[in-house]
Amino acid sequence: MSIDPLAQKYRADFPILEQRVNGYPLVYLDNAASTQHPTCVIDEISRYYKEDHANVHRGIHELSSRATKLYEDARGRIARFIGAKSQDSIIFTRGTTEGINLVAATWGSAHLGPGDVILITEMEHHANLIPWQILARRTGASLQYLPIQGDEGSIDWSLLEARLQGAPVRILSFTHISNALACINPVSEICAIARRNGIVTLVDAAQSAGHAPIDVQEIGCDFLAFSGHKCCGPTGIGVLYVNAEVLADMEPYQFGGEMISSVTYETAEWKEGPHRFEAGTPHIAGAIGLATALSYLDDVGRGAIQATDHHLGQIAYQKLSTLPAIRILGPRNERAGLISFRLGRIHPHDLVAYANEFGIALRGGHHCTQPLMRKLGLQGTARASFYFYNRESEIDRLVEVLRQSIRYFGN
Amino acid sequence: MEIDELYQTIILDHSRRPRNFGELPPPALKGAGYNPACGDEVVVFVARSPEGKIEQAKFVGQACAICMASTSLMTTRLKGKTAAEALSLKKAFIDFLTQDAPPPEGLGNLQALVGVKKFPQRLKCATLGWHALQSALSGQER
Numbered sequence: 001m002s003i004d005p006l007a008q009k010y011r012a013d014f015p016i017l018e019q020r021v022n023g024y025p026l027v028y029l030d031n032a033a034s035t036q037h038p039t040c041v042i043d044e045i046s047r048y049y050k051e052d053h054a055n056v057h058r059g060i061h062e063l064s065s066r067a068t069k070l071y072e073d074a075r076g077r078i079a080r081f082i083g084a085k086s087q088d089s090i091i092f093t094r095g096t097t098e099g100i101n102l103v104a105a106t107w108g109s110a111h112l113g114p115g116d117v118i119l120i121t122e123m124e125h126h127a128n129l130i131p132w133q134i135l136a137r138r139t140g141a142s143l144q145y146l147p148i149q150g151d152e153g154s155i156d157w158s159l160l161e162a163r164l165q166g167a168p169v170r171i172l173s174f175t176h177i178s179n180a181l182a183c184i185n186p187v188s189e190i191c192a193i194a195r196r197n198g199i200v201t202l203v204d205a206a207q208s209a210g211h212a213p214i215d216v217q218e219i220g221c222d223f224l225a226f227s228g229h230k231c232c233g234p235t236g237i238g239v240l241y242v243n244a245e246v247l248a249d250m251e252p253y254q255f256g257g258e259m260i261s262s263v264t265y266e267t268a269e270w271k272e273g274p275h276r277f278e279a280g281t282p283h284i285a286g287a288i289g290l291a292t293a294l295s296y297l298d299d300v301g302r303g304a305i306q307a308t309d310h311h312l313g314q315i316a317y318q319k320l321s322t323l324p325a326i327r328i329l330g331p332r333n334e335r336a337g338l339i340s341f342r343l344g345r346i347h348p349h350d351l352v353a354y355a356n357e358f359g360i361a362l363r364g365g366h367h368c369t370q371p372l373m374r375k376l377g378l379q380g381t382a383r384a385s386f387y388f389y390n391r392e393s394e395i396d397r398l399v400e401v402l403r404q405s406i407r408y409f410g411n
Numbered sequence: 412m413e414i415d416e417l418y419q420t421i422i423l424d425h426s427r428r429p430r431n432f433g434e435l436p437p438p439a440l441k442g443a444g445y446n447p448a449c450g451d452e453v454v455v456f457v458a459r460s461p462e463g464k465i466e467q468a469k470f471v472g473q474a475c476a477i478c479m480a481s482t483s484l485m486t487t488r489l490k491g492k493t494a495a496e497a498l499s500l501k502k503a504f505i506d507f508l509t510q511d512a513p514p515p516e517g518l519g520n521l522q523a524l525v526g527v528k529k530f531p532q533r534l535k536c537a538t539l540g541w542h543a544l545q546s547a548l549s550g551q552e553r
Contacts, residue, residue, distance in 0.1 A: 022413070347475035349449055350418075353530065357414040365449050379450040379473060408418070409476065410427050 024359030099225030114140030237286030417526030442547030482540025
């Protein structure tokens with residue numbers, strides 16, 4: 001394989017990457033927080049506003065018909081992207097966070113009661129933790145955790161079945177890829193175990209939807225949530241996939257326009273399918289932009305994106321390991337394309353500020369995983385996260401600047 | 412480099428070797444500052460004379476270089492001050508970091524934090540120890 005095959009071919013599609021920051025070429029390594037946009041996505045959003053915008057599902061006029069068609073076609077595009085049988089399983093949300101909150105507030109409130117168990121893992125992002133804390137408090141259910149093992153952070157999934165059989169677990173909610181540890185959880189195997197024990201599953205695919213092939217049929221989950229802006233799409237748009245049977249008996253999340261079939265002064269009835277969960281005017285341009293982004297990712301090839309991601313993650317692990325006093329979180333092998341680390345006693349925010357001086361965009365802090373950081377005895381880490389447009393030479397540059405930072409701050 | 416303005420030599424020195432690092436037992440006053448954005452925390456201890464003048468100030472915590480240095484420098488500047496004088500120094504310091512006016516008199520080596528003016532996202536780091544000081548002086552924590 002020639003070096004950086006995808007970056008060679010596709011990096012030019014991302015105009016934002018061609019700039020200097022503080023006099024140095026930008027090295028954008030904060031992709032786990034948000035990825036950048038190819039020109040086709042930016043252009044399509046602009047085109048939509050210039051040519052086709054109107055409110056959806058209401059008007060009879062031409063622009064409304066066009067906007068409605070684009071919006072519903074986007075739903076179909078997203079369904080195909082994740083292998084959903086029907087586009088009626090696709091609910092548009094603001095992002096992963098809203099998707100999980102929606103499940104907790106609707107399905108959770110209806111199905112959980114005192115004594116029931118919500119099972120999650122110790123590596124979850126706050127978005128897949130706090131909604132369950134609140135739900136547990138409201139319903140009397142208890143929130144329990146599958147433990148991580150040391151700095152490698154992986155979970156011993158062989159214990160899952162016993163855990164599910166030993167307590168009245170109603171839902172298992174877990175991340176596909178950890179944003180802090182780079183662990184890749186075996187989603188299909190986990191969901192198969194849950195399914196044969198009659199337990200509902202939610203997959204947090206925020207870090208995986210844009211990085212790996214996703215097929216909800218093959219995974220066999222009941223819910224899957226992700227955000228548009230972590231897969232080349234706009235911010236403010238996300239997706240919640242819900243298995244059709246589960247969706248059929250879920251109550252709405254918010255109430256208002258767009259989601260009703262009939263309203264009187266006394267009562268109201270809801271629309272069928274995903275529209276029941278989309279009260280108010282949705283983020284139409286966001287949905288259209290996301291569909292364009294997902295088509296783009298399919299053109300690049302999700303298998304190739306995944307391979308590049310893993311390759312960059314592995315290279316980063318090898319090269320950063322050579323730095324003195326570095327502590328890298330997450331597994332040695334089979335890691336996703338991100339690396340979370342401490343460099344001696346240097347505080348992550350000082351490190352991130354220093355790297356920024358050389359045009360390198362990193363993230364520093366607890367990465368919305370405070371309980372995990374606390375368990376590992378850390379306040380936070382610095383994190384570099386990659387996408388297919390990154391080059392190996394950018395990892396070399398990172399290592400060089402990290403080496404310099406040790407001299408600068410003293411270790 | 413612009414960053415050298417943020418991490419001046421005195422800042423790096425105080426962050427590596429913080430002065431007055433440690434705890435003071437009761438009846439010294441104690442106050443904590445917590446930055447939820449990064450999880451940084453510092454706890455400031457203040458011992459006062461019967462006349463109410465600060466005899467000693469110490470701190471503990473885990474924080475970034477800016478926060479450690481600012482808090483360390485702060486503790487070297489409090490001896491002999493009344494609570495009101497300490498709080499007026501805090502105000503002068505924060506005004507210095509947030510306003511475009513020339514530095515108020517009496518800031519001395521605290522002016523080393525001038526670089527924070529160009530990195531407003533680090534303002535919280537520079538002021539965390541000072542908020543902990545105010546909390547200690549309010550006497551509410553101990």
